[in-house]
Amino acid sequence: MTDSPHPITIGYLGPAGTYAEAATTGYAQWRSSQEAFLGEFRPYPSIAKTLEAAASGEVPLVVVPVENSIQGSVTTTLDTLWQLEGLHVQQAVLLPIAHVLVTQAPTLKTITTVYSHPQALAQCQRWIETHLPNAKPLPTNSTAEALTNVQEQPQTAAISSERAAQLYDLPVLARDISDCPDNCTRFWVIAREPAHLTGSHTAIAFSTINRPGSLLQPLATLAERDINLCRIESRPSKRGLGDYVFFLDLEAGQQEARTQAALAELRDRVETLKVFGSYDALKLT
Numbered sequence: 001m002t003d004s005p006h007p008i009t010i011g012y013l014g015p016a017g018t019y020a021e022a023a024t025t026g027y028a029q030w031r032s033s034q035e036a037f038l039g040e041f042r043p044y045p046s047i048a049k050t051l052e053a054a055a056s057g058e059v060p061l062v063v064v065p066v067e068n069s070i071q072g073s074v075t076t077t078l079d080t081l082w083q084l085e086g087l088h089v090q091q092a093v094l095l096p097i098a099h100v101l102v103t104q105a106p107t108l109k110t111i112t113t114v115y116s117h118p119q120a121l122a123q124c125q126r127w128i129e130t131h132l133p134n135a136k137p138l139p140t141n142s143t144a145e146a147l148t149n150v151q152e153q154p155q156t157a158a159i160s161s162e163r164a165a166q167l168y169d170l171p172v173l174a175r176d177i178s179d180c181p182d183n184c185t186r187f188w189v190i191a192r193e194p195a196h197l198t199g200s201h202t203a204i205a206f207s208t209i210n211r212p213g214s215l216l217q218p219l220a221t222l223a224e225r226d227i228n229l230c231r232i233e234s235r236p237s238k239r240g241l242g243d244y245v246f247f248l249d250l251e252a253g254q255q256e257a258r259t260q261a262a263l264a265e266l267r268d269r270v271e272t273l274k275v276f277g278s279y280d281a282l283k284l285t
């Protein structure tokens with residue numbers, strides 16, 4: 001008989017039934033199909049608290065949303081990653097997002113409020129305006145948390161996954177309510193321990209001093225080494241208006257010589273550089 005592996009606790013945005021939970025359990029299942037791995041799961045009340053749990057060493061691994069195909073970056077994740085020290089991206093997980101409208105109300109007309117995570121509300125904004133013109137959208141910490149309002153107030157609705165509606169035993173009134181087809185969210189698996197350097201993509205971020213060429217020079221460093229970018233995103237540095245942090249995803253692994261050389265040069269060309277790590281993408285269905 002073989003010994004079962006020691007369980008690894010993975011933090012995620014809870015409560016049970018979130019998309020983050022689906023990404024986390026999907027990742028753990030995949031990993032245990034590759035190696036002796038046993039995941040146990042710990043929900044946190046917000047994305048920031050989930051990342052803080054990894055940074056403080058409370059849990060060795062967390063899974064957080066980074067980017068959505070309709071709504072773009074999950075800004076809390078980027079801002080918190082920039083603020084915290086010592087976090088390493090290990091893996092990307094792509095999860096299809098299929099939102100439903102959950103309510104105890106008999107018809108759409110009687111719904112006064114629609115609760116969900118701000119990302120989910122934004123991904124369904126046009127549908128809400130068309131089908132619930134009189135309902136007030138109100139943000140919650142997660143899609144699953146939104147369902148607790150529906151349990152207590154019959155004239156309200158929530159946007160979540162169908163799986164979450166089943167879990168909380170609540171009725172679904174409308175399906176397929178995302179504003180664009182193929183809605184998909186990319187999550188990152190993040191660890192406190194530096195990962196192996198393998199992976200086809202590398203995530204970095206840097207701040208610059210606001211002067212001519214301060215973005216051009218780092219981009220030239222990457223272009224000169226034939227490193228393609230698959231994403232660039234700016235976020236306010238929070239030091240003052242017009243001061244930014246740039247988040248980049250490189251189509252090159254951290255272990256590659258060209259990446260090592262580019263990162264060494266980048267350190268001299270930017271103010272602060274953070275290398276989050278290299279990752280491959282796991283596509284869940």
Ligand SMILES: O=C(O)C(=O)C[C@]1(C(=O)O)C=C[C@@H](O)C=C1
Nearest residue numbers: 018019020065117119142143185
């Ligand atoms: O609220 C959830 O269920 C989450 O997992 C968070 C989150 C996000 O922040 O993007 C994850 C996937 C969907 O895009 C909507 C919400």
